[in-house]
Amino acid sequence: MKRLLPRDGVLVTPMARLGVCQLLAAIWLSAAILSVAAAQNSTRDQLPSWNDGPAKQTIVAFVEKVTTEGSPEFVPPAERIATFDNDGTLWCEQPMYFQVLFAFDRIRALAPEHPEWKDKEPFKSVLAGDLKGLAAAGEKGLLETIAATHAGMTVDEFHALVRDWMRTARHPKYNRPYNQCIYQPMVELLRYLRANGFKTFIVSGGGVEFMRPWVEEAYGIPPEQVVGSSGVVKFEMQGDKALLMKEPKVEFIDDGPGKPVGINRFIGRRPIMAFGNSDGDLQMLQYTTAANVPSFGLIVHHTDATREYAYDRNSHVGKLDKALDEAKSRGWTVVSMKDDWETIFPK
Amino acid sequence: MKRLLPRDGVLVTPMARLGVCQLLAAIWLSAAILSVAAAQNSTRDQLPSWNDGPAKQTIVAFVEKVTTEGSPEFVPPAERIATFDNDGTLWCEQPMYFQVLFAFDRIRALAPEHPEWKDKEPFKSVLAGDLKGLAAAGEKGLLETIAATHAGMTVDEFHALVRDWMRTARHPKYNRPYNQCIYQPMVELLRYLRANGFKTFIVSGGGVEFMRPWVEEAYGIPPEQVVGSSGVVKFEMQGDKALLMKEPKVEFIDDGPGKPVGINRFIGRRPIMAFGNSDGDLQMLQYTTAANVPSFGLIVHHTDATREYAYDRNSHVGKLDKALDEAKSRGWTVVSMKDDWETIFPK
Numbered sequence: 073m074k075r076l077l078p079r080d081g082v083l084v085t086p087m088a089r090l091g092v093c094q095l096l097a098a099i100w101l102s103a104a105i106l107s108v109a110a111a112q113n114s115t116r117d118q119l120p121s122w123n124d125g126p127a128k129q130t131i132v133a134f135v136e137k138v139t140t141e142g143s144p145e146f147v148p149p150a151e152r153i154a155t156f157d158n159d160g161t162l163w164c165e166q167p168m169y170f171q172v173l174f175a176f177d178r179i180r181a182l183a184p185e186h187p188e189w190k191d192k193e194p195f196k197s198v199l200a201g202d203l204k205g206l207a208a209a210g211e212k213g214l215l216e217t218i219a220a221t222h223a224g225m226t227v228d229e230f231h232a233l234v235r236d237w238m239r240t241a242r243h244p245k246y247n248r249p250y251n252q253c254i255y256q257p258m259v260e261l262l263r264y265l266r267a268n269g270f271k272t273f274i275v276s277g278g279g280v281e282f283m284r285p286w287v288e289e290a291y292g293i294p295p296e297q298v299v300g301s302s303g304v305v306k307f308e309m310q311g312d313k314a315l316l317m318k319e320p321k322v323e324f325i326d327d328g329p330g331k332p333v334g335i336n337r338f339i340g341r342r343p344i345m346a347f348g349n350s351d352g353d354l355q356m357l358q359y360t361t362a363a364n365v366p367s368f369g370l371i372v373h374h375t376d377a378t379r380e381y382a383y384d385r386n387s388h389v390g391k392l393d394k395a396l397d398e399a400k401s402r403g404w405t406v407v408s409m410k411d412d413w414e415t416i417f418p419k
Numbered sequence: 420m421k422r423l424l425p426r427d428g429v430l431v432t433p434m435a436r437l438g439v440c441q442l443l444a445a446i447w448l449s450a451a452i453l454s455v456a457a458a459q460n461s462t463r464d465q466l467p468s469w470n471d472g473p474a475k476q477t478i479v480a481f482v483e484k485v486t487t488e489g490s491p492e493f494v495p496p497a498e499r500i501a502t503f504d505n506d507g508t509l510w511c512e513q514p515m516y517f518q519v520l521f522a523f524d525r526i527r528a529l530a531p532e533h534p535e536w537k538d539k540e541p542f543k544s545v546l547a548g549d550l551k552g553l554a555a556a557g558e559k560g561l562l563e564t565i566a567a568t569h570a571g572m573t574v575d576e577f578h579a580l581v582r583d584w585m586r587t588a589r590h591p592k593y594n595r596p597y598n599q600c601i602y603q604p605m606v607e608l609l610r611y612l613r614a615n616g617f618k619t620f621i622v623s624g625g626g627v628e629f630m631r632p633w634v635e636e637a638y639g640i641p642p643e644q645v646v647g648s649s650g651v652v653k654f655e656m657q658g659d660k661a662l663l664m665k666e667p668k669v670e671f672i673d674d675g676p677g678k679p680v681g682i683n684r685f686i687g688r689r690p691i692m693a694f695g696n697s698d699g700d701l702q703m704l705q706y707t708t709a710a711n712v713p714s715f716g717l718i719v720h721h722t723d724a725t726r727e728y729a730y731d732r733n734s735h736v737g738k739l740d741k742a743l744d745e746a747k748s749r750g751w752t753v754v755s756m757k758d759d760w761e762t763i764f765p766k
Contacts, residue, residue, distance in 0.1 A: 150641060227683055271643070284687045294497060295687030296618070296644075305683055307676040307702055314702070314709035316683050329654040336574055336652055336663050338685060340631045340642030355654055355661070362661035 118264040121257040121415040127370075127407045131261065134368045138344065139268050145366040149269035153343040155299075155335060155356060156262070158276035158283060160349040160390040161372050162291060163254040164243070166381040169389055170250045171282050172214070174237050178221035195220070219320035222279065223303060227316045231285040238286050246417070251286045256415045258347075258372075262291055270345070275299045275335055277327035277352050281318070299338045301326045327352045332359035344368065354395040361402055369404035371395060376410040465611040468604040468762040474717075474754045478608065481715045485691065486615050492713040496616035500690040502646075502682060502703060503609070505623035505630060507696040507737040508719050509638060510601040511590070513728040516736055517597045518629050519561070521584050525568035542567070566667035569626065569650060574663045578632040585633050593764070598633045603762045605694075605719075609638055617692070622646045622682055624674035624699050628665070646685045648673045674699045679706035691715065701742040708749055716751035718742060723757040 122128040138147040159165040179189070179198045189195035194213030197205030206213060222230065238251045246253055262272050272293055274283060280300030287293050304321040307314070326334040332355050335343065346353070346360035349372040357369040373392065374383050384392040399406050409416065469475040485494040506512040526536070526545045536542035541560030544552030553560060569577065585598045593600055609619050619640055621630060627647030634640050651668040654661070673681040679702050682690065693700070693707035696719040704716040720739065721730050731739040746753050756763065 150635075153643075280684075280687070288497075296500075296685065298687065302684060305680050307679045307706065309705065312709065314679065314706040316679060316706075332654045332661065332663060333652050337627075337649060338643065340627070340645065358656065359654065359661040359663075362659065 118267065119257065119260050121260055121413060123412055123414050125412055127405055127412040130405045131368075131370070134345070134366070135265065135268050138366050147344055147366060151341060151344065151365075152265075152268070152270040153273065153339060153341050154265050154270045154345040155273045155275040155331075155339075155343045155347070155360070156258070157331075157348040157350070157353045157356070158274050158278055158287075158300075160374065161255075161347055161353070162258050162262075162274070163250070164246075164380065165390050166383070167244065169278065170253075171278050172217070173250075174234070174241070174282065175217045175221045177237060177241060178233070179217065182221070215322070218279075218303075222281075223318045223320035225318055227281060227305060227318060230281055230318055234282055234285045248417075251290050252418060254290050254418065255372075255413070256418045257413045259291060259418070261347075262293070265345070266292065271297065273297045273299060273335075273339060273343075275326065275331050275346075275356060277301055277325065277330075279303070280326075299326055299334045301330075329355045331356035335359065346370070347372070348395065349374065350390040350392045351395050352390075354398065357395065357402070357404060358398075361404065369399070369402065370407060371399055371404055372407050372409065375408045376413075376416070378410075379416045380409055382410075465614065466604065466607050468607055468760060470759055470761050472759055474752055474759040477752045478715075478717070481692070481713070482612065482615050485713050494691055494713060498688065498691065498712075499612075499615070499617040500620065500686060500688050501612050501617045501692040502620045502622040502678075502686075502690045502694070502707070503605070504695040504697070504700045504703070505621050505625055505634075505647075507721065508602075508694055508700070509605050509609075509621070510597070511593075511727065512737050513730070514591065516625070517600075518625050519564070520597075521581070521588070521629065522564045522568045524584060524588060525580070526564065529568070562669065565626075565650075569628075570665045570667035572665055574628060574652060574665060577628055577665055581629055581632045595764075598637050599765060601637050601765065602719075602760070603765045604760045606638060606765065608694075609640070612692070613639065618644065620644045620646060620682075620686060620690075622673065622678050622693075622703060624648055624672065624677075626650070627673075646673055646681045648677075676702045678703035682706065693717070694719070695742070696721065697737040697739045698742050699737075701745065704742065704749070704751060705745075708751065716746070716749060717754060718746055718751055719754050719756065722755045723760075723763070725757075726763045727756055729757075 119128055119131070137143055137145050138152065140146060156162055159169050163170070176198050179195055183189055183199055186195070189199060194206055194209035194217055197203070197209060198217065238249055241250060242248060243250055243253050265272055274287060274291070274293055274297065276283065276299070278300050280298055280302050283298050283300055284295040287298060288295065302323045304319040304323045306317045306319055308317055309315070324330065324334070328351070331353065335356065342363050343360045344365060345368040346356050347370045348357055353371070357371070361367040361369045371392070373396070374381050374390070376382060383390065384396060396406070398404070407413070466475055466478070484490055484492050485499065487493060503509055506516050510517070523545050526542055530536055530546055533542070536546060541553055541556035541564055544550070544556060545564065585596055588597060589595060590597055590600050612619055621634060621638070621640055621644065623630065623646070625647050627645055627649050630645050630647055631642040634645060635642065649670045651666040651670045653664045653666055655664055671677065671681070675698070678700065682703065689710050690707045691712060692715040693703050694717045695704055700718070704718070708714040708716045718739070720743070721728050721737065723729060730737065731743060743753070745751070754760070
């Protein structure tokens with residue numbers, strides 16, 4: 073083939089021009105075909121684990137409405153903030169919040185160094201697997217459990233313990249790692265929203281340092297987009313090393329009315345979409361949908377006793393009562409896991 | 420011109436093909452020329468307000484080192500976190516922190532509604548312009564000033580006051596709006612880092628709600644990437660409206676050892692670059708550069724009494740003493756405003 077570079081003041085020889093022309097035409101055609109395929113793919117189904125039904129339809133209709141330039145309800149990308157509760161919304165929270173199960177595993181691991189725990193609540197009940205005794209220890213007992221297992225180490229050391237637990241521990245019902253007990257439809261939804269210019273945040277009552285080590289891989293949400301409950305952290309220089317030590321003291325509870333407060337503190341903008349599953353998400357949903365801009369609220373309703381769990385108004389975790397009533401008057405979308413989700417967990 | 424649509428099994432007629440060919444060649448050439456121009460632009464000078472010198476060279480050398488794939492010190496984009504102090508680092512902080520000047524202006528505006536302030540410190544001194552009297556009221560006086568001007572309203576109402584002040588108030592020396600008293604070299608640096616895959620954050624002792632309304636326009640930093648001091652905020656439903664009320668109570672001081680704590684709380688990753696100008700940034704710089712990964716610390720030294728201000732070890736604002744000593748042993752870059760900056764403010 074003749075060379076394509078300029079020669080004798082002519083860009084290319086006639087033969088080469090034909091070659092270039094065919095090449096360019098081929099590139100142009102391929103690009104056109106690819107872009108048509110991409111457009112079809114984007115409008116086709118980015119939510120394959122959702123059954124076709126009102127929940128999926130309202131999500132897609134809202135996203136199309138706020139992302140269509142020229143639409144009266146168009147929202148600029150910078151303001152497309154979507155906040156997601158974690159426990160019961162992005163991953164399973166039964167038979168108990170996974171962070172509590174992690175704390176119990178830590179207590180069992182640390183027990184040999186603490187012979188006094190055998191006779192001391194709440195540790196005694198945890199070690200005996202006595203859930204009634206633990207329940208009797210109440211919130212104070214739970215906080216003691218968290219303090220004993222979540223403090224007295226650096227943030228980096230704690231992250232390493234969480235990562236190790238995610239590798240080794242298994243969910244009692246599903247016999248799979250906890251970070252694979254995430255909801256496939258919600259993972260697709262997160263991806264779909266990001267593909268439409270949304271910035272996705274976790275806003276969870278769970279501990280922020282318990283989530284950060286694994287949520288980026290699981291959900292594509294980076295550590296700086298995780299809002300959660302937290303303990304006091306203190307800066308220390310140990311010789312030449314700069315360390316952050318976790319102290320056994322609660323700093324912030326990101327639950328209920330704490331969720332809009334946490335959103336304001338960390339994000340500083342009102343979300344236009346919020347996703348939850350319990351009364352702990354009520355104020356986040358109210359705060360998100362009470363503004364004058366277009367907004368969207370959604371509740372994941374656990375209705376699938378076979379594939380997952382069925383619970384709402386009387387549950388010990390993830391109690392959904394007031395928020396379910398309010399969903400009607402405020403027009404929040406209620407997802408029935410049984411009916412709306414074709415798949416629950418990643419395959 | 421003959422039509423370009425397929426006809427008789429032939430995609431285009433010979434004449435049309437020549438037309439398409441020339442069009443495609445033109446597009447292809449333009450694209451090639453544009454991309455060469457873009458590459459030249461990106462490698463040429465993205466920091467035009469910096470004089471050529473060791474400060475600029477160390478910045479560029481570090482950024483090239485950590486962004487070159489295959490380099491032993493390559494850092495993946497997700498970990499390219501850069502944190503910037505605001506007062507004295509991104510904008511001027513003389514003759515007094517601008518947020519304090521804002522508070523004084525608010526006190527003057529509110530004075531008619533508070534006749535008791537005429538005889539009550541620290542308000543009496545503020546209204547009389549008596550800086551000595553105000554200094555005598557100490558930190559307690561300053562906190563009272565902040566409480567009286569930064570609380571008792573919603574977050575949205577406070578943002579509106581800040582925006583209004585930015586439009587109307589003028590800096591006493593430069594006679595320009597405060598949000599134009601930002602450092603042009605640092606604005607270029609922020610843009611340069613983002614163009615190299617960095618995520619840029621403000622980590623300031625200033626109030627987070629005082630910064631959020633204007634920093635996106637000034638620095639290109641969105642509200643969710645602003646870490647600052649904060650007051651307690653409370654969620655309230657007023658009828659059907661969901662509000663966040665600012666209360667007159669300090670929640671978090673993001674200064675000194677509070678900076679690494681704030682970085683961990685909001686970002687959850689250790690930065691690889693940190694920029695400050697005072698001892699309030701010492702721990703942020705220590706925390707950033709004490710890790711084993713490649714890291715970079717920089718101090719803006721105010722050495723230009725003519726174009727800006729000259730101050731360090733004995734200043735009432737932005738005191739730079741310990742951090743200046745530590746810069747030598749830790750290898751932090753010290754920028755001399757007088758020598759390293761060709762321009763100070765945007766033109």
